[in-house]
Amino acid sequence: MKIAVDAMGGDFAPGEIVKGALMAAREYKQAVILVGDEERIRVELGGIDPGELISIVHAPEVVDMGEHPAVAVRRKKNSSIVRATQLVKDGEAGALVSAGSTGAAMAAALLGLGRIKGIDRPAIAGVLPSEKGYTVLLDAGANVDCKPQNLLQFSVMGYLYAKRVLGVANPRVGLLSNGEEETKGSELTLAAYPLLQQAGINFIGNIEGRDIFRGTVDVVVCDGFIGNVVLKSAEGIAGALYNTLKEEINRSWLAKIGIVMAVKALMRFKKRIDYAEYGGAPLLGVNGVSIICHGSSTAKAVKNGIRVAMESVDNRLVDSILDSISQTGINEGVGSKLAKRSV
Amino acid sequence: MKIAVDAMGGDFAPGEIVKGALMAAREYKQAVILVGDEERIRVELGGIDPGELISIVHAPEVVDMGEHPAVAVRRKKNSSIVRATQLVKDGEAGALVSAGSTGAAMAAALLGLGRIKGIDRPAIAGVLPSEKGYTVLLDAGANVDCKPQNLLQFSVMGYLYAKRVLGVANPRVGLLSNGEEETKGSELTLAAYPLLQQAGINFIGNIEGRDIFRGTVDVVVCDGFIGNVVLKSAEGIAGALYNTLKEEINRSWLAKIGIVMAVKALMRFKKRIDYAEYGGAPLLGVNGVSIICHGSSTAKAVKNGIRVAMESVDNRLVDSILDSISQTGINEGVGSKLAKRSV
Numbered sequence: 001m002k003i004a005v006d007a008m009g010g011d012f013a014p015g016e017i018v019k020g021a022l023m024a025a026r027e028y029k030q031a032v033i034l035v036g037d038e039e040r041i042r043v044e045l046g047g048i049d050p051g052e053l054i055s056i057v058h059a060p061e062v063v064d065m066g067e068h069p070a071v072a073v074r075r076k077k078n079s080s081i082v083r084a085t086q087l088v089k090d091g092e093a094g095a096l097v098s099a100g101s102t103g104a105a106m107a108a109a110l111l112g113l114g115r116i117k118g119i120d121r122p123a124i125a126g127v128l129p130s131e132k133g134y135t136v137l138l139d140a141g142a143n144v145d146c147k148p149q150n151l152l153q154f155s156v157m158g159y160l161y162a163k164r165v166l167g168v169a170n171p172r173v174g175l176l177s178n179g180e181e182e183t184k185g186s187e188l189t190l191a192a193y194p195l196l197q198q199a200g201i202n203f204i205g206n207i208e209g210r211d212i213f214r215g216t217v218d219v220v221v222c223d224g225f226i227g228n229v230v231l232k233s234a235e236g237i238a239g240a241l242y243n244t245l246k247e248e249i250n251r252s253w254l255a256k257i258g259i260v261m262a263v264k265a266l267m268r269f270k271k272r273i274d275y276a277e278y279g280g281a282p283l284l285g286v287n288g289v290s291i292i293c294h295g296s297s298t299a300k301a302v303k304n305g306i307r308v309a310m311e312s313v314d315n316r317l318v319d320s321i322l323d324s325i326s327q328t329g330i331n332e333g334v335g336s337k338l339a340k341r342s343v
Numbered sequence: 344m345k346i347a348v349d350a351m352g353g354d355f356a357p358g359e360i361v362k363g364a365l366m367a368a369r370e371y372k373q374a375v376i377l378v379g380d381e382e383r384i385r386v387e388l389g390g391i392d393p394g395e396l397i398s399i400v401h402a403p404e405v406v407d408m409g410e411h412p413a414v415a416v417r418r419k420k421n422s423s424i425v426r427a428t429q430l431v432k433d434g435e436a437g438a439l440v441s442a443g444s445t446g447a448a449m450a451a452a453l454l455g456l457g458r459i460k461g462i463d464r465p466a467i468a469g470v471l472p473s474e475k476g477y478t479v480l481l482d483a484g485a486n487v488d489c490k491p492q493n494l495l496q497f498s499v500m501g502y503l504y505a506k507r508v509l510g511v512a513n514p515r516v517g518l519l520s521n522g523e524e525e526t527k528g529s530e531l532t533l534a535a536y537p538l539l540q541q542a543g544i545n546f547i548g549n550i551e552g553r554d555i556f557r558g559t560v561d562v563v564v565c566d567g568f569i570g571n572v573v574l575k576s577a578e579g580i581a582g583a584l585y586n587t588l589k590e591e592i593n594r595s596w597l598a599k600i601g602i603v604m605a606v607k608a609l610m611r612f613k614k615r616i617d618y619a620e621y622g623g624a625p626l627l628g629v630n631g632v633s634i635i636c637h638g639s640s641t642a643k644a645v646k647n648g649i650r651v652a653m654e655s656v657d658n659r660l661v662d663s664i665l666d667s668i669s670q671t672g673i674n675e676g677v678g679s680k681l682a683k684r685s686v
Contacts, residue, residue: 232552
């Protein structure tokens, strides 16, 4: 199954995107469809023979970061993001990967692929580093104001993503709150808590901000406003620490080598925080695999995004969400409730 | 003016509290009233002559962390937190400092000192390290669900705190959101935005999570749920980084010295993140100075909390909030609107 890649989306498009696609084709023997301005893509490919694994679909239009996503996606039928999404819808590609506007990728997926029945709102699943591996945080920014039912659906999708794609046996799902006690929380989380308890997933209760990076939980559920703030705060603090350590370098020649190594370790950690470095964030809840990469994705990040897309396809992520929601699936309580709505 | 210190509140009370009070008395020549079980306080003072700067007010009861704050505060009139607050109300102390239950300190302040007219809800002002100094974040956890009017009041109080106590000439106030554009935000922040614009403060618009630690803003306004999550996430990520670096130590003997230094630098930063290390978080919006220290405060943290209390008194923090809210004060628009309610 081929993977469609939005060659025009991202700060370093099409150069880094094309490079990343080539890397993935070679490393994973994965067939990739580069979607975008054919001439520019060919320039980027240069003398390189793309081989059988690389094909091009011409889509000259581009959705800019400043445009209203839903409006642009409806109007620009020949934009790379719309065409890439269409390829998935038509079954010509198994998944798409884009480092362009998150809003445009969302709008294109909603319009082109549609929501999975029973899911009111798709969510972006950010994958963060923890002391022990990775933590899935969703929603990472797709939905600003959420209802308890949204958080319930996020929890089921996050559970399935961690289980199917990250390979965690029985993922621990936590609800992000201002205290561990069941009585702690906002109106939203207090109302969501009993729903998650009945979801048939491995719900471990409320968790606090510090648990996100501790590895004590596999899936963190929150609304997209908080998800966005937490992700960007983490980026910011890692950056501040990085600068602090760089300043230390000048303090002693003896310490220089060690500090340089420490800074490198920190840079690795800082990069891992950026979920694009993990390989992009899947958009969960739509009828198809759509992987959203960071706007500043390099070739390596794009390659990793393609890997995440492959893993999501191989592990039948969308089907497993469909099954869980539309049948009793992983849970008896809410699963059946959701099922009624999706029939 | 004396400072009342809740000698019984905190994980290391009364030992570290008494020690911290002694340190402050010596270092700042500040008169301190230790409020709590007289016998236990005397044991902690040991052979040390407290001198004229240390006095004791006997208050044998303690509000435990598990108790419902408002109920406990009403019932335990002889608890150290209630008596310490009463000393401020009666004018026998200029401020109080407590490392006990935050909820109990809040409840005691609301009951004992009362709200400043025009302030619907007091807020905890956390002081965080940034690359360039400090950033005030409020509300750091007092109010879970907020209204736009609450955020407006927080912004004015935070502005005044940064100006009067931290000495920032014209503090830049940012509204924590999921994007910098004015159109970004939750229902709450979108409604609060125009109010902050008219508040007559130096409102710089929406800021993102990463700005908190960058030093591009002096005051960050958010609801207490997000404030709590952000603070604890910051603690968590610093802890994860610290552990990552510690692991690196074993990689190379050459690097050991440098990494040890890097770890030390990181520990310094990690400590600064804990707002108790700065010296406690003022509870803004009540008729008196109440400084809340972290539960795990050491003597040094208590000493710093006393310093913050002194600075708040010296800079007439409460009066400046009163003036700004009840008169036109720092702003023409909202100031006068608020004034109508406070008359």
